[in-house]
Amino acid sequence: MTKNILISGASVAGPALAYWLHRYGFTPTVVERAPGLRGGGFAVDFRGDVHLRVLREMGILDEVRRRQTNMGNQVVVDADGGQLAKLPASFMSGDVEIERDELSRLLHERTRDHTEYLFGDSIASMTEDADGVRVCFEHGEPRTFDLVLGADGLHSNVRALAFGPESRFIRFLGYYVAGFEMPNFLGLDHTGLMYNVPGLGVNVGSAGGKTDGGFVFPSEELDYDRRDLDAQKQLVARRCAGAGWEVPRLLEAMWAAPEMYFDSISQVRMPSFQRGRVALVGDAGYGATLGGLGTGTAMVGAYVLAGELAVAHGDHRVAFPRYEERMRGYAEGCQKLAEGAGPFLAPPTRFKIWQRNQMYKALSWRRLAGVFDKMTTKAARNITLPDYRPAPRSAVPRESA
Ligand SMILES: Cc1cc2nc3c(=O)[nH]c(=O)nc-3n(C[C@H](O)[C@H](O)[C@H](O)COP(=O)(O)OP(=O)(O)OC[C@H]3O[C@@H](n4cnc5c(N)ncnc54)[C@H](O)[C@@H]3O)c2cc1C
Incomplete structure (x- = not known):
């Protein structure tokens, strides 16, 4: 019987998987x-009943x-800080919004007593x-596990080791995003406030005692060291x-x-989420960076993967395909x-910024906001x-709406 499962990554998908796997024995x-x-990183949101x-x-x-x-409205401003449009809270913040690191802490708190966490290490x-x-x-010393699950994000190590180089699976969408914590000056x-010049989206939001700043911009694919924070900041500053x-x-x-989150807006497209005793969950398997409900999808993925392992x-060999x-x-x-997240957040021309703002204005009409x-x-x-x-062994999952 499968017992020992190694999960790579302790952000959202990893600890969520650990939670369910422990619960299933x-x-x-x-x-x-x-x-x-x-x-x-920015705040992440959950939407809808699933x-x-x-x-x-x-x-x-x-x-x-x-x-x-409890983030409220987001206001689009001009260079003097004057209001151009206002976005209803649900547009950016869904049904419930939480800082990504706060969610990660909460999941860690709920799992650390029954899960071995190996920080500062990586699968070689x-x-x-x-x-x-x-x-x-x-x-650490070598160990043998029954299964290995990759929950290690857009640039997944497990994916690279089991499936091949990321260039084969990552689709670059032509934009970069940076997010960092800052004083509420x-x-x-x-x-939240949003500001644009052609080809640059700027965002500041403050809630719950934490203020995040961020930039989105179009770019060619950049060659940079993912561990070199200064080099990334220089890229953004330029x-x-x-x-x-x-x-x-x-x-x-x-x-x-x-700390700063800096990454391309990219999507992971895998021909298969699993190979042999290895499976991918969250961004590692089907990441979408910005605007793709990545955190909710990761939590749903962890629920389904652990659940399928439990019923199988x-x-x-049964659980992974299901x-x-x-x-x-x-x-x-x-x-x-x-x-559409990149061009929406950082439209390339003045006209496109104006068009996007008109759409934002329309969203403050209650009925249209509801449609969105x-x-x-x-x-x-x-x-x-x-x-x-x-x-028991013969059981199959019950469907529910
Ligand atoms: C610090 C941080 C800030 C983020 N900020 C944003 C943001 O501002 N906007 C946005 O859209 N998305 C952001 N994300 C991504 C967002 O968290 C995910 O889209 C979503 O929550 C799904 O989470 P995940 O657990 O699948 O992947 P991720 O949240 O990306 O977590 C992957 C985890 O794997 C770890 N990891 C990476 N390589 C290895 C390795 N070799 N061995 C072991 N562990 C490894 C990483 O350190 C990380 O903890 C951020 C992620 C991180 C880690």
């Missing part, structure tokens, strides 16, 4: 390359609500045979040079920030939503979640 171990839980059901069944919905940002190699996967770590209170409004102060704040009594079958269409639907909410929520709800139960 497996023994999860999580390896995370960073020395501890990573901070930084997301909320997963949070509820994990017993964390109330806690997520308690820690939610994996060799699979009929009995398991022999894993060599960069630092604009005095915002549960509101792209923002000469932009007005509060951008110079935002750049100062960026330079002072100890750990037989990955997981893939249930998740593929759902994940692809959410990815589709994200395709329904569109995004439709993708987030587009899966029938089985009611998994740790059950």
Whole structure:
């Protein structure tokens, strides 16, 4: 019987998987390359009853609500700070919004007593045979696991080791995004501000005592060291040079920030989410970067993958294909939503900025906002979640709406 499962990545998908696997009687171990839980990044949101059901069944919905940002409206401003358009809260923040690192902390709190976390390490190699996967770590002693699950994000290590180089699976959508924590020098209170010049989107939001700043810009694919924060900040600073409004102060704040999320807007397109004793979950398997409900999809993916393993009594040959079958269409639907995120957040011309703002204005009409909410929520709800139960061998999952 499958028992020992190694998960790579301790952000959202990894700890969520650890939660469910433990609940179904497996023994999860999580390896995370960073020395501890990573901070930084924007707030993430959950939309619609499927997301909320997963949070509820994990017993964390109330806690997520308690820690939610309660972000209000977002205002589009001109170079003098004058209001151009206003966006209703649900547009950016869904049904419930929480800082990504806060969610990660919460999931870690709920799993750390029964999950071995190996921080500051990474899988160096994996060799699979009929009995398991022999894993060599960069630092720790080699160990054998029954299964290895990659929850290590857009640039997944497990995916590279099991499936091949990421250039084969990542579709670059032509934009980059940077996000960092900053002082609230604009005095915002549960509101966000957005500013644009052609080819640059600037965003500041403050809620729950935390203020995030961010930039989105179109670019050729950039060659940079993902571990070199200074080099990434330089790239961002160059792209923002000469932009007005509060951008110079935002750049100062960026330079002072100890951490920054910086990545391309890209999508992961895998011909298969699983190979042998290895499967991918969350961004590693079907990431969408911005606007693709990535966090909710990762939580749903963890629920389905662990549930399928439970009802198949750990037989990955049964569970993995079922997981893939249930998740593929759902994940692809959410990815589709994200395709327009870059041009929407950083329109390339003045005319396109104006057009986008007109659309924002229209969204503040209640009825249209409702139509838009329904569109995004439709993708987030587009899966029938089985009611998994740790059950006797003959059991099959019960379908529920
Ligand atoms: C610090 C951070 C900030 C983010 N900020 C944003 C943001 O501002 N906007 C946005 O759209 N999305 C952001 N994301 C991505 C967002 O969290 C995901 O889209 C979503 O939550 C799905 O999560 P995931 O767990 O699948 O992947 P991720 O959240 O990307 O987590 C992957 C985890 O794997 C770890 N990891 C990577 N390589 C290895 C390795 N070799 N060995 C072990 N562990 C490894 C990473 O350190 C990370 O903890 C951020 C992710 C991180 C880690």
